[in-house]
Amino acid sequence: MKVKLTLFAVILLLLNSCDNTSTTSTPAEQTLSKSDDTFYHYSIWWAFVNKVFDGTLTAKELKTKGDIGLGSYNALDGELVMLDNVPYKVTEDGVVSVAKDDELIVYANAVHFTPEQSFTVDSTVHHQGLRDAINSQLKSKNVFYAFKIHGEFSAIKLGGLHKQQKPYETGLDVLIPNRPVFEGENVTGTIVGFFCPEYIGNIGVANYHFHFISDDKKLGGHVMELTGKNLKVEVDPIHKYTFELPQTPEFINGKFDKEFQYNNK
Ligand SMILES: [Zn+2]
Numbered sequence: 001m002k003v004k005l006t007l008f009a010v011i012l013l014l015l016n017s018c019d020n021t022s023t024t025s026t027p028a029e030q031t032l033s034k035s036d037d038t039f040y041h042y043s044i045w046w047a048f049v050n051k052v053f054d055g056t057l058t059a060k061e062l063k064t065k066g067d068i069g070l071g072s073y074n075a076l077d078g079e080l081v082m083l084d085n086v087p088y089k090v091t092e093d094g095v096v097s098v099a100k101d102d103e104l105i106v107y108a109n110a111v112h113f114t115p116e117q118s119f120t121v122d123s124t125v126h127h128q129g130l131r132d133a134i135n136s137q138l139k140s141k142n143v144f145y146a147f148k149i150h151g152e153f154s155a156i157k158l159g160g161l162h163k164q165q166k167p168y169e170t171g172l173d174v175l176i177p178n179r180p181v182f183e184g185e186n187v188t189g190t191i192v193g194f195f196c197p198e199y200i201g202n203i204g205v206a207n208y209h210f211h212f213i214s215d216d217k218k219l220g221g222h223v224m225e226l227t228g229k230n231l232k233v234e235v236d237p238i239h240k241y242t243f244e245l246p247q248t249p250e251f252i253n254g255k256f257d258k259e260f261q262y263n264n265k
Pocket residue numbers: 070071209210211222223
């Protein structure tokens with residue numbers, strides 16, 4: 001027993017000394033995030049792609065998971081953008097409203113946003129230019145990030161989804177390329193979004209996923225294209241990830257055979 005205890009003490013000492021050495025030599029690389037934020041994910045992308053279009057998460061519950069978020073409502077009856085803990089709903093006709101507390105959600109990402117890095121993109125950029133600017137600032141592509149990006153958009157093209165009727169026959173691999181499109185000019189607003197590393201696979205949307213809500217709350221949706229300037233980008237690195245599966249027969253019995261990913265690197 002004595003030997004074991006001594007060994008234990010030596011290991012503890014070694015661990016401590018390792019810790020001290022690494023902390024003093026490379027503090028910035030050791031910790032990307034000071035906070036304890038958790039990436040909350042309702043359902044999985046692969047189920048959503050494969051016609052699991054109903055969930056049991058309410059808008060009221062989502063508000064406890066974070067203050068920013070994105071996703072879709074049941075039966076694809078609206079794209080979800082949550083900003084300042086208010087979940088907005090953008091229906092297929094482009095109309096924006098605030099979701100009622102009992103509104104059901106099929107797919108969502110959310111986080112309690114605590115930005116730890118910010119920078120501005122002053123010059124005019126398109127969607128890829130914005131992603132390139134963010135790519136150049138991220139310290140690692142192996143962790144998760146949440147973003148809030150506010151600025152002026154001389155043009156923005158946003159996608160919605162057509163509301164579906166049961167039994168659901170068409171998956172997102174077909175519905176997304178044929179989605180309704182809402183276009184705005186000279187609007188100010190906020191992009192809310194997330195970055196997931198490629199290793200997320202079919203669980204989530206790999207790389208960037210951005211939704212938008214205008215300052216006047218009249219325009220919103222999934223960001224497809226943009227021309228913007230004076231963009232303030234706030235970044236929250238996230239090291240914890242949790243997902244919650246819908247406890248529905250459609251999820252339990254679903255056949256997840258189709259694959260679809262955006263190409264938002
Ligand atoms: Zn989206």
